[in-house]
Amino acid sequence: MSFLRMCFVFGLVTAVLGVAVAEEAGGMVWRDGSELRIDGKGWSDTPTPYSRLPERAEEKVRKPVWDRSLKSAGLVIHFNTDARKISFKWTLTSGSLAMHHMPATGVSGLDLYVKNADGKWLYVRNARPTGKSSTGSVNIWDAEKGNMREYKLYLPLYNGIESLQIGVPEGAKFEQPDVSDAKPIVYYGTSITQGACASRPGMAFAAMIERELGVPLINLGFSGNGRMEPEVAELLAELDPQVYVVDCLWNLTRAEDETIQERARNLIWKIRSKHAETPILFVGQSNFRGLRTGKTEALLEELEKAGDNRVENVHFLPGRDLLGDDGDGTVDGVHPNDLGMRRHADVLIPAIRELIAEEPEPKDAGEAKSD
Amino acid sequence: MSFLRMCFVFGLVTAVLGVAVAEEAGGMVWRDGSELRIDGKGWSDTPTPYSRLPERAEEKVRKPVWDRSLKSAGLVIHFNTDARKISFKWTLTSGSLAMHHMPATGVSGLDLYVKNADGKWLYVRNARPTGKSSTGSVNIWDAEKGNMREYKLYLPLYNGIESLQIGVPEGAKFEQPDVSDAKPIVYYGTSITQGACASRPGMAFAAMIERELGVPLINLGFSGNGRMEPEVAELLAELDPQVYVVDCLWNLTRAEDETIQERARNLIWKIRSKHAETPILFVGQSNFRGLRTGKTEALLEELEKAGDNRVENVHFLPGRDLLGDDGDGTVDGVHPNDLGMRRHADVLIPAIRELIAEEPEPKDAGEAKSD
Numbered sequence: 001m002s003f004l005r006m007c008f009v010f011g012l013v014t015a016v017l018g019v020a021v022a023e024e025a026g027g028m029v030w031r032d033g034s035e036l037r038i039d040g041k042g043w044s045d046t047p048t049p050y051s052r053l054p055e056r057a058e059e060k061v062r063k064p065v066w067d068r069s070l071k072s073a074g075l076v077i078h079f080n081t082d083a084r085k086i087s088f089k090w091t092l093t094s095g096s097l098a099m100h101h102m103p104a105t106g107v108s109g110l111d112l113y114v115k116n117a118d119g120k121w122l123y124v125r126n127a128r129p130t131g132k133s134s135t136g137s138v139n140i141w142d143a144e145k146g147n148m149r150e151y152k153l154y155l156p157l158y159n160g161i162e163s164l165q166i167g168v169p170e171g172a173k174f175e176q177p178d179v180s181d182a183k184p185i186v187y188y189g190t191s192i193t194q195g196a197c198a199s200r201p202g203m204a205f206a207a208m209i210e211r212e213l214g215v216p217l218i219n220l221g222f223s224g225n226g227r228m229e230p231e232v233a234e235l236l237a238e239l240d241p242q243v244y245v246v247d248c249l250w251n252l253t254r255a256e257d258e259t260i261q262e263r264a265r266n267l268i269w270k271i272r273s274k275h276a277e278t279p280i281l282f283v284g285q286s287n288f289r290g291l292r293t294g295k296t297e298a299l300l301e302e303l304e305k306a307g308d309n310r311v312e313n314v315h316f317l318p319g320r321d322l323l324g325d326d327g328d329g330t331v332d333g334v335h336p337n338d339l340g341m342r343r344h345a346d347v348l349i350p351a352i353r354e355l356i357a358e359e360p361e362p363k364d365a366g367e368a369k370s371d
Numbered sequence: 372m373s374f375l376r377m378c379f380v381f382g383l384v385t386a387v388l389g390v391a392v393a394e395e396a397g398g399m400v401w402r403d404g405s406e407l408r409i410d411g412k413g414w415s416d417t418p419t420p421y422s423r424l425p426e427r428a429e430e431k432v433r434k435p436v437w438d439r440s441l442k443s444a445g446l447v448i449h450f451n452t453d454a455r456k457i458s459f460k461w462t463l464t465s466g467s468l469a470m471h472h473m474p475a476t477g478v479s480g481l482d483l484y485v486k487n488a489d490g491k492w493l494y495v496r497n498a499r500p501t502g503k504s505s506t507g508s509v510n511i512w513d514a515e516k517g518n519m520r521e522y523k524l525y526l527p528l529y530n531g532i533e534s535l536q537i538g539v540p541e542g543a544k545f546e547q548p549d550v551s552d553a554k555p556i557v558y559y560g561t562s563i564t565q566g567a568c569a570s571r572p573g574m575a576f577a578a579m580i581e582r583e584l585g586v587p588l589i590n591l592g593f594s595g596n597g598r599m600e601p602e603v604a605e606l607l608a609e610l611d612p613q614v615y616v617v618d619c620l621w622n623l624t625r626a627e628d629e630t631i632q633e634r635a636r637n638l639i640w641k642i643r644s645k646h647a648e649t650p651i652l653f654v655g656q657s658n659f660r661g662l663r664t665g666k667t668e669a670l671l672e673e674l675e676k677a678g679d680n681r682v683e684n685v686h687f688l689p690g691r692d693l694l695g696d697d698g699d700g701t702v703d704g705v706h707p708n709d710l711g712m713r714r715h716a717d718v719l720i721p722a723i724r725e726l727i728a729e730e731p732e733p734k735d736a737g738e739a740k741s742d
Contacts, residue, residue, distance in 0.1 A: 098474065100474065100501065103470070104469075105471055105702060122697060123698030123699055123704075124698075125703070126472075203708065326493060327493045327494030327495075328573075328574060331709075332476070332496070333494075333496050337708070338699070338709045339574075339713050342699070
C-alpha cells in the first residue's frame with residue numbers, strides 16, 4: 001500500500017459540532033429577538049426589529065426598495081452563552097421559502113457561527129426552515145463545552161422575520177456582548193450584496209467581510225433595485241461609517257450612461273456634504289468570462305471627473321476578478337454561488353482593509369456585558 | 372480619485388453568454404436524449420437511458436441503492452453544434468424539485484458547459500426546473516458564434532429523467548463526438564459523490580474531476596447508501612476503469628470497525644480477481660474542524676494489512692483537507708456547498724492525476740463524428 005500523502009495526522013476531537021436534534025419538551029429559557037440587540041442595522045427607528053431602513057424612508061424610496069428593506073439580509077444577533085444546546089423558533093414574513101436557484105437555507109434559514117480561541121469566526125450549524133414557522137436546535141459539542149463562547153446568528157437573506165426566539169437550557173448563561181465601538185462599513189448594492197445565491201446567510205460575501213475584518217457591516221443590498229438613487233443616497237449620508245461601498249452596476253445595465261454618471265455624482269456630493277473625508281469605494285461590474293456592458297466605463301469616467309474636481313478619497317475597484325474566470329463562481333451566470341461569494345470576499349476584503357482606519361482587536365467573551 | 376488596482380483592463384467581448392429566453396414557437400429541430408449517447412454510464416443495459424446500474428442489479432443490491440441508481444447524477448450528454456440557441460424540454464421522475472439545503476437547479480436542473488479555444492470546459496448556463504416538466508433555452512453569444520463548438524449537458528443530481536429533448540434551430544448542425552477511448556474513472560461514494568449539495572450539476576466535484584482531467588467518470592454515488600457492500604463491489608469489478616476511487620466512510624459511521632475492514636478487504640479482492648493492476652484509491656472521511664469518527668483509522672488499518680499481504684496499487688488519500696478548515700465549505704456541516712465542492716476537486720484532482728495512465732489530448736470539435 002502506498003500513501004499518496006504522508007501528512008495524515010490523527011487530530012484530537014476539538015470540533016464545535018452542531019447537530020440538529022429534536023427539541024426537548026421543556027427546560028429551555030427563551031429570549032425574544034426583539035428584546036436583543038440586532039447588529040448590522042443602520043437605523044434603530046425601523047418598522048420592525050428585523051428590517052433595514054427607517055420608517056420614514058417608506059415615503060421616500062420606491063416601493064421595491066422599501067419591500068426589500070424588510071428582508072433581514074445582513075442582520076445578526078450577537079450573544080455569548082455557555083449553553084450546550086441552542087434552540088430557535090422563527091416565523092417568516094413569507095411562506096415562499098426558496099428560489100429555483102437558491103435553497104431554503106439561504107433564503108429563509110438561520111446560520112450560527114462561533115468565535116474560536118484564535119478570535120476567528122467559524123460556522124457551527126444552520127437551522128433549516130420547514131415552513132412559515134420553524135424550530136431548530138443545535139447541540140454544541142466542544143472540547144471547551146460549558147465555557148462562555150461568543151456566537152453570531154445570521155438572519156435570512158431573502159425573507160423577513162416576523163418573530164424569533166432563542167432558547168438555552170435553564171441555568172445556562174446568556175449575555176449580550178458590548179456594542180462594538182468600531183464604526184461600520186456601509187455596503188450599498190444589488191441582489192448580489194443582499195446575498196443571492198448563498199446557500200446560507202453566513203456565506204453572503206458581505207457577511208464574510210464583516211466576520212473577517214471584524215468590523216460591523218450594514219448590508220444595504222436591494223435585489224434588482226440597487227440603483228444609486230438620490231433618495232437612497234440621502235439615507236446613506238445619514239450614517240457615519242468608516243467606508244462606503246457602492247456596488248450597483250448590475251442594477252443599472254439598462255440605464256443610460258448619463259444617468260449612471262449623474263447618480264454617481266449626486267451620491268458623492270450627498271455623502272461629501274455630511275462627511276468630508278469618509279472613503280467611498282465604487283465597485284465595477286462583476287463579470288464572467290469577459291462580458292462587459294460598458295457601464296463600468298461610464299462610471300469610471302465620472303469618477304475621473306470627481307478626481308479632476310479634487311474630490312478626495314473616492315476609490316474604484318475593478319469587478320473582473322469578483323467571480324473568477326471559469327464561470328464556476330455563479331449559479332446562473334450572474335449571481336454568485338458559495339464559490340463565487342468566497343471569490344468576492346477574497347477581492348473585496350483586501351480592498352476595504354486598505355480603506356478602514358483600524359481593525360478592532362478581538363474581544364474576549366469574558367469582557368461581555370450581561371443582558 | 373485613486374485606483375485601488377491599476378490592472379483594470381478593458382476586455383474584449385469574447386464571452387459565451389447564455390441567456391434564458393422564451394422558447395420560439397417553431398423552427399427548432401428536436402432530438403430525443405434516448406437516441407443520443409449518454410456519457411458517464413458504466414453499463415448500457417440500464418432500465419432507462421438515464422439511470423446508472425444494469426437492470427440485473429435490481430435483484431442484487433438493496434432497494435435504497437437501486438432507487439438512487441435511478442437518479443441521473445454524473446450522466447452527461449455530449450454534443451457539438453454551431454447553433455446560436457440551444458433548447459431543452461425535460462420531464463423528471465419526481466415532482467419534488469429541491470431539498471431544504473440544495474436548490475432545484477442542483478437537484479433537478481440541466482447544466483450546459485462549452486469547450487473553449489484552449490480546450491477548457493466553461494460553464495455556459497443552466498436550465499431551471501419549474502415543475503415535473505420544464506422547458507428552457509440558452510442563447511449562445513460568442514465571438515465565434517456560428518462555429519462548431521463542443522458542449523456537455525450535465526443531468527440532474529437528485530432527480531431522475533423520464534424524458535429529455537434537445538433542440539437547435541433548423542439548419543444548425545448537431546453532431547455527437549466520438550466515444551472517448553480513455554478508460555474511465557469509477558468513483559464509488561455517498562451523497563457527497565452523488566452531488567449534494569451543489570447548486571447545479573456541473574458543480575458536483577465528480578463533474579469537476581471529469582472536466583479538468585478530461586477523463587470520463589462514472590459517478591456511483593448513492594446518497595446515504597455508499598457502504599462498500601459486496602453486491603456493489605461485484606458490480607464495480609465488472610467495469611474496466613483506469614482508477615477506482617472508493618469514498619464511502621460517511622455512510623459507514625454507524626458500522627463496526629470490523630465491518631468496514633471486512634468490506635474493504637472484500638472490495639479489494641473482488642476488484643483484484645478481475646483487475647490485477649488497476650489502482651484503487653480509498654478516500655478518508657472528509658471532516659470539518661477536526662471531527663473524527665475513527666472510521667478512517669479502521670479503514671487505514673485494513674489497507675495496511677493489504678500492503679503487508681503484498682496487494683499492490685492500493686492507495687489512501689486523507690480526507691481532512693476536502694472541506695477546508697473554516698467550516699464555510701459545507702451547507703450543513705457535512706455536505707459540501709459549491710465552495711466545498713471546489714475544495715474537494717482541488718484535493719482529489721492531483722491525487723487521481725498521479726494514478727491515471729495518461730490524460731487524453733483534447734480533440735478538436737472538427738474531429739467529431741456526425742450522428
